[in-house]
Amino acid sequence: MKKEPFLTLEEVKEITRTYPTPFHIYDEKGIRENVRQLKEAFSWNPGFKEYFAVKATPNPFLIQILKEYGCGCDCSSMTELMLSDAVGIRGQDIMFSSNATPAEEFVYARKLGAVINLDDFTHIRFLEDCAGLPETISCRYNPGGVFRMSNGIMDNPGDAKYGFTTEQLLDGFRILKEKGVKHFGLHAFLASNTVTNEYYPLLAKVLFEIAVKLKEETGVSVEFINLSGGIGIPYHPDQQPNDIYEIGKGVREVYNQILVPAGLGELAIYTELGRFMLGPYGALVTRAIHQKHIYKEYIGCDACAANLMRPAVYGAYHHITVLGKEDAPCDHQYDVTGALCENSDKFAIDRMLPEIEIGDYLYIHDTGAHGFSMGYNYNGKLRSAELLKKEDGTVQMIRRAETPKDYFATFDFCSLFQ
Numbered sequence: 001m002k003k004e005p006f007l008t009l010e011e012v013k014e015i016t017r018t019y020p021t022p023f024h025i026y027d028e029k030g031i032r033e034n035v036r037q038l039k040e041a042f043s044w045n046p047g048f049k050e051y052f053a054v055k056a057t058p059n060p061f062l063i064q065i066l067k068e069y070g071c072g073c074d075c076s077s078m079t080e081l082m083l084s085d086a087v088g089i090r091g092q093d094i095m096f097s098s099n100a101t102p103a104e105e106f107v108y109a110r111k112l113g114a115v116i117n118l119d120d121f122t123h124i125r126f127l128e129d130c131a132g133l134p135e136t137i138s139c140r141y142n143p144g145g146v147f148r149m150s151n152g153i154m155d156n157p158g159d160a161k162y163g164f165t166t167e168q169l170l171d172g173f174r175i176l177k178e179k180g181v182k183h184f185g186l187h188a189f190l191a192s193n194t195v196t197n198e199y200y201p202l203l204a205k206v207l208f209e210i211a212v213k214l215k216e217e218t219g220v221s222v223e224f225i226n227l228s229g230g231i232g233i234p235y236h237p238d239q240q241p242n243d244i245y246e247i248g249k250g251v252r253e254v255y256n257q258i259l260v261p262a263g264l265g266e267l268a269i270y271t272e273l274g275r276f277m278l279g280p281y282g283a284l285v286t287r288a289i290h291q292k293h294i295y296k297e298y299i300g301c302d303a304c305a306a307n308l309m310r311p312a313v314y315g316a317y318h319h320i321t322v323l324g325k326e327d328a329p330c331d332h333q334y335d336v337t338g339a340l341c342e343n344s345d346k347f348a349i350d351r352m353l354p355e356i357e358i359g360d361y362l363y364i365h366d367t368g369a370h371g372f373s374m375g376y377n378y379n380g381k382l383r384s385a386e387l388l389k390k391e392d393g394t395v396q397m398i399r400r401a402e403t404p405k406d407y408f409a410t411f412d413f414c415s416l417f418q
Helices: 009-015 028-041 060-069 080-084 102-112 121-130 166-178 197-219 243-261 275-281 310-314
Strands: 023-027 048-054 072-075 094-097 113-119 136-142 147-149 153-157 183-187 224-227 268-271 282-294 297-301 320-322 332-337 347-355 361-363 385-389 395-399
Touching: 009 361, 023 028, 023 275, 028 048, 028 060, 028 243, 028 275, 048 060, 048 275, 060 080, 060 395, 072 080, 072 282, 080 094, 080 102, 094 102, 102 113, 102 121, 113 121, 113 183, 136 166, 166 197, 183 197, 197 224, 197 243, 224 297, 275 282, 310 347, 320 347
Parallel strands: 023 385, 048 072, 048 268, 072 094, 094 113, 113 136, 136 183, 183 224, 224 268, 297 332
Antiparallel strands: 023 282, 147 153, 282 297, 282 361, 320 361, 332 347, 385 395
């Protein structure tokens, strides 16, 4: 399968008249169509709601687009809560899923009326002491062991730092009920970036079964189950994308098999998708500014791992299109690098690409989630602008590029950089 950019070379040349490379850019048309499909796939569940994982792409302009479709925010920190509040997403439209949480963040979440998703049994007492227990609360479940699927081992929840054990969950629900909590939810995240329609129905089965167990052993009827994230995207051209309609159908079948007979047929389904919502609809555009010919062939770009760290940290694959050379033969082997003083600062290693010349624009695919958001300032590198390609084809800046003044802003207590 060929990956198609949502920008042409001519469009990039026009954009760079105003906004120099590197920049992250997002496709509004693709984002809107994707969220419509998600809602359709789960329309069988009247209470369905997507809580967008703010950590994936914390940009208020993009969150406002999702808000138009009824999406809430999944937040994990004080500043993410503030961002949600700033765009008018408050109350139970916020799911606060955090771990090792400072008291002041629980206090602020309670102030906003967010649904708090507790990560640990000890957090029951901690939350009660610092902010009080709300009437609605969710708990994160960790079944332990290894989470297996038909295509092999997917992940190892037993090694994850998150969630309650089964016994802690049962005790926790009893305690919360005794303390006056009236509405309960469940949450779990067992595998990341799955490119299979099988994951969500299997996760749902785990959570639906524990919901039935909770009802039988504690008398608590869970009102919502948050399937969290984990639905991935095809970073490689030869991967098949997930079919969200098949995923929704699979969850519905398990829902009818397990929850309906147990008298839990009114339970709402929530999701906390980030990568699936925006990943394919973002790109990092950079320009080739150097060539190096030593033991290997290198292309040096004006972007670096500070703009997209996934390849450097995880060895993650991001497809690269040389704009204007989409149909040229990929007969040159390159390492595509940035300028950081780290040898891991590479977007691609031994990648077969068309011949790249100085000045060529490289379009790095699938950076719409965990791209800009994971950026940093090592070597004094400044974060790029974020742009939005609107449905009418025009381009809007939705975050300006950083300047040296931003970099030195935390020295405003002294006169060194004034």
